[in-house]
Amino acid sequence: MISGIRGTRDILPSEIGRWQHVERVAADVCARYGYCEVRTPVIEREDLFAKGTGESTDIVQKEMYAFTDKGGDRITLRPEATPSMVRAFVEHSLEQDLLFAKLYSLGPMFRYERPQKGRYRQFHQLDVEVFGLADPAIDGEVIDLAVTFVEELDIASAELVINSVGCGDCRPGYSAVLLEALGSRLPELCGDCQRRASTNPLRIFDCKVPADQPLIDGLPKSENFLCEACRDHFEEVKRHLEIYGHQYRVSHRLVRGLDYYTRTTFEIIGSSLGAQNALLGGGRYDHLVKQLGGPDRPGIGFAAGLERLVLELPDEKGSSGPADVFVVAFGQSTWSEARVLARDLRRAGFRTLIDYGERSSKSQMKRANRSNVQRMLILGEDELASNKVTIKEMETGHQETLPRDEVIGYLALHCQGVTL
RNA sequence: GUGAGUGUAGCUCAAUGGUAGAGCGCCGGACUGUGGCUCCGGAUGUUGCGGGUUCAAUCCCCGUCACUCACCCCA
Known part of the structure; x- marks a missing residue:
């Protein structure tokens, strides 16, 4: 590695x-x-x-x-x-x-x-x-x-x-004033400060050594110069x-x-x-x-x-929020249609997830739950036969079955921040 | 460049000089058209790396690398 x-x-x-x-x-x-x-x-x-x-x-x-x-x-x-x-x-x-x-x-x-x-x-x-x-x-x-x-x-x-x-x-005049004010007490300051005294006296003010502070606090202030x-x-x-x-x-x-x-x-x-x-x-x-x-x-x-x-940044900033919808395929024969449905929703502007590997409906729903998605869109053999889909809101558990061509309208009403 | 502390599972952390465990997470099942709760089962580690001491090192020692914090410097 x-x-x-x-x-x-x-x-x-x-x-x-x-x-x-x-x-x-x-x-x-x-x-x-x-x-x-x-x-x-x-x-x-x-x-x-x-x-x-x-x-x-x-x-x-x-x-x-x-x-x-x-x-x-x-x-x-x-x-x-x-x-x-x-x-x-x-x-x-x-x-x-x-x-x-x-x-x-x-x-x-x-x-x-x-x-x-x-x-x-x-x-x-x-x-x-x-x-x-x-x-x-x-x-x-x-x-x-x-x-x-x-x-x-x-x-x-x-x-x-x-x-x-x-x-x-x-500034040159002020630097000279600082050095003069320090005078013979310069050796009392830390090594860094002594180095600064010769390179750029103003930077003595950056010193964080506690012992140096009283002397530094007593130095003339730039505003007056x-x-x-x-x-x-x-x-x-x-x-x-x-x-x-x-x-x-x-x-x-x-x-x-x-x-x-x-x-x-x-x-x-x-x-x-x-x-x-x-x-x-x-x-x-x-x-x-x-x-x-x-x-x-x-x-x-x-x-x-x-x-x-x-x-x-406050903790809550920049969380991207959950996806809009998770498409669940109920039954082996529904996968192709489910994928087309997911594709269509994505093209329509919805953040859409779908599982892979033709896993069981149960595990798809577990993933949907874990993905923190707002709702599942269930496509099973019954829905396929009647050209409908079932939408289930994750939070409330409420679900309803509606004609497939009404899905986008439903989602447009319920999803935030979507531009169609 | 200097100093201190810390490196064990994906994450948070235990443990003992006799080659490692928990919780969370993950995967599966109970529950074959309904997630969360519960229960059951499962997978995962060259104990950062290299060397030394030792019969034996994750533990002790040295080195090294990384992380964290501080110095320095700066955003």
């Missing part, structure tokens, strides 16, 4: 309904907000992520599935979608074609990490991106889309957290969230791990996910498009982890 690869999973029939539900809501919400779906390849040139995601990030340094293909090119399985979306936007000059470059995509990403609750090596994201709009109104609308998406999935107790990480003008433009932008984003009536928490500790973020960052946190608790996260990236060789266009977007959303 050859098993699946570590960190990958099979999504089985018992779970697929929940996935389809999440994907359907995602596509639906995006369409209502004016987003166009795009699908980009799962393989890209390694450079795209080195330049886009950032050479210094863990994702690029140690988590990419990268290889040399037969032509000698360095290829990688995409670890995130944003650089691909930027590439597609630039490569096809989409800003010429679209009134607004509002795009979304749904698909698998790959990172070589140790699997954990809500974290897999192949995982799936909804990726939402907007190019060319710097107005804080779009920040507000993107966040509103994210909140609406999570709400429409009926995910309870999700929390919206926002922050501004500033821009190229003010934003430049005027960034501060105004952030205030406007907050104003828009208030227009929409969304609850949010400002956390100066929300500093995201990717290099390209500027100004607005946000996350929606789930409640039952364990350590990997971000349902979705994103932010503004005003220099990424240019950095990847495109025109100087701002961008903003987020990625939502579908595994995590499926995990947080």
Whole structure:
């Protein structure tokens, strides 16, 4: 037996309904907000992520599935979608074609990490991106889309957290302020924090080591060090969230791990996910498009982890419901007609089951019962002779015999969600 | 990459240094034209894999793989 690869999973029939539900809501919400779906390849040139995601990030340094293909090119399985979306936007000059470059995509990403609750090596994201709009109104609308998406999935107790990480003008100054505030106490922090102090001081705020918290809590808050433009932008984003009536928490500790973020960052946190608790996260990236060789266009977007959303979905969501009808052949001579009947019902739009192997009527009915079907349609020799069928409702046990050409009419009345 | 815990039937789990059992599920029958309830019968395991200790290992030891959780990182 050859098993699946570590960190990958099979999504089985018992779970697929929940996935389809999440994907359907995602596509639906995006369409209502004016987003166009795009699908980009799962393989890209390694450079795209080195330049886009950032050479210094863990994702690029140690988590990419990268290889040399037969032509000698360095290829990688995409670890995130944003650089691909930027590439597609630039490569096809989409800003010429679209009134607004509002795009979304749904698909698998790959990172070589140790699997954990809500974290897999192949995982799936909804990726939402907007190019060319710097107005804080779009920040507000993107966040509103994210909140609406999570709400429409009926995910309870999700929390919206926002922050501004500033821009190229003010962030270096703030980093320096942080280092200065830490000063001689830096060695008191954990090893990771000391490493962060030299690579990206803001990320000290990500630290979860309990002993470090008092010192970190005392650090100067980013809000007080934003430049005027960034501060105004952030205030406007907050104003828009208030227009929409969304609850949010400002956390100066929300500093995201990717290099390209500027100004607005946000996350929606789930409640039952364990350590990997971000349902979705994103932010503004005003220099990424240019950095990847495109025109100087701002961008903003987020990625939502579908595994995590499926995990947080209420239990009853996405159950596909029982089939409409189970055709039971009573007697050896009725099988051919029973199969034609089942075929006709299927063509008429009803979810129809029928047994195989010419098993006894008893065992067919046991299967019908086990299949949780709503009703049996019994075709026996008596019915065959009179061109009728017997319909038995499983729940009540009520049954009646009616002419065969009235069956579809009967089912149309009694089945839900059928279009004829 | 680091740490901890766990791997026994399809599922949930027992068991003992002497080559494994229950419940649920599954299949059949009682009930040959009526499912669910009940009763009766039946099938299924290289005890994750490899090695070691031992007369003998599912149990003890080592390795490995997988899963789970946490670190790291992030969706």
